[in-house]
Amino acid sequence: MVNVKSPSVKTQFSSAAQDLLDWYDKHARQLPWRIGPQARKNGVMPDPYRVWLSEIMLQQTTVPHAAPYFEKFTTLWPNANELAEAENDDVMREWAGLGYYARARNLHKCAKALAELERFPDTIEGLLALPGVGPYTAAAVGAIAFDLPIAPVDGNVERVISRLMTIGGDGSATGWAADKKEITQCVQALVPKRSGDFAQAMMDLGSGVCTPKSPNCGQCPWAKYCLAHREGNMESYPAKAKRKPQPIRKGRAFIVVSEGKVLLQRRPDKGLLGGMLMPLSSEWIEAEGGTDIPFPLEAEWQAKGQARHVFTHFVLHWDVFVAHVDARPNSLEGDWIAMDKVIDSGVPTVGKKALKLALL
DNA sequence: AAGACGGGGGG
DNA sequence: CCCCCAGTCTT
Structure with missing residues (x-):
């Protein structure tokens, strides 16, 4: 168990977080819902509606698949009030092909809830209360739209931190639930002041560099800290879930x-x-x-x-x-x-x- | 804690 | 073909 409160660990984490932000400043992906690091430094923040919409679409869904849907939705319904007034059949039709259709029903339900609020919820508790918003999405919207000091933990972040700290690899004795808790604590301890950019940098790192197979450690701003890289055992982290044969x-x-x-x-x-x-x-x-x-x-x-x-x-x-x-x-x-x-x-x-x- | 719930991309 | 997923809700 990593002691995230020990002074030496804190120093290392602070330096690692800064290295990641420096990397993100150079290599951030340009995405339709994203405000780039330079603009954010100048005080430009994204529209919470667009951040929320993108994060719902990105649940279990890749950026290339979600991006055209995001463009279509924001063109048809530029804000929560417009989406709230849409016909449900239209929302479902536009969602067709994205999968996990409960997301679309919750999306519309959530838009109606948002339309009743004075402003977009800007606390984790407020975000978690929205339909279709769980721990990941609440943290992602909180960090990206409001710079709340919290780290969203998705599959990418789990993989990056699992490797960085060699937590939860093949043959982990503690079990994945405990490993995931430790991973969450670690990444939370890493969160710097620019929490929104940090969250997005973690996604970009996991998506483009610290990939499930053949990670590009040569381009990784964390290679010098990464314990799995030191072991040369990157692909053993995190442990792969066992899959049941499908009937x-x-x-x-x-x-x-x-x-x-x-x-x-x-x-x-x-x-x-x-x-x-x-x-x-x-x-x-x-x-x-x-x-x-x-x-x-x-x-x-x-x-x-x-x-x-x-x-x-x-x-x-x-x-x-x-x-x-x-x-x-x-x-x-x-x-x-x-x-x-x-x-x-x-x-x-x-x-x-x-x-x-x-x-x- | 486990199961339901889509679909596409990569090797 | 087999692997991997930018999770949430229900039971």
Whole structure:
């Protein structure tokens, strides 16, 4: 256990933090939601709304994937009040493809909560009270938007600190929960006055230099402090989580086309792909052999192949069928979307795969 | 403490 | 193909 209060450790940490800031001043990524280090030194601070929006999008999501969504959202809804007044269907449609759709529902809920407040919460407790904002996001927004003296701890920070201090590597005796607590204490002890830039520097370092595999230690401002680097054992930190094999679920997609339009239905708010538009489908079941799934209506169903999609905890094998019918069946509720528009109508990626098989 | 919850990128 | 994720909420 590192004693973060010992004077010699404090001195080392202070020097390491400064080295990181110096590196960040030279190498900071330019990102759509970011105010660069030079501007921040001149007193320019980012709009908390944009910081919050970016951090929600960046949960379990890479910068290149999130960036175009950020541009679209801020164009459509430049502030929390505008987002609060949006139709929920529009918010869900624009989120389609980003994944973890509970984030989108919480995003809209949060915007409505923000619209009721006099100003954006600028304390950790205030931020934590917002829907969809957990310990990481509260710390990130607090530090980046308000320079609160706190360090957000995400996967990048865990990896960087794990290596810097050789905490929680393969074969750690203490267990990951205790290791993570120690990592959090360490990075908190490192936080300098420029806490917002420090937080962003840690993300840039983890993302571009202290990468999970083949870290670029030659470019790292912390190589001279890094205990894992000294051991030459960087990739043993942090310990890799053991992964369970994912079961296979099977089902059938039923793409119904009538008068040049395709039927989509909105899924219930709770659960997988909650609140999203999807083509008709059977249930997705873990089944041993073949599945005998009934069709939802009498028609000439044409088999179009199998869409495969990896979810968090299972793999879907989705047999896609299409039927062209003369009249819209009265028995089927939903939205009818023009065939040439339906692929980009706000359907999650798994639904897109099935629609492409059926229509292209 | 464990499970649910998407999707894409890299080697 | 297998690895890695810029987490939060529920149970």
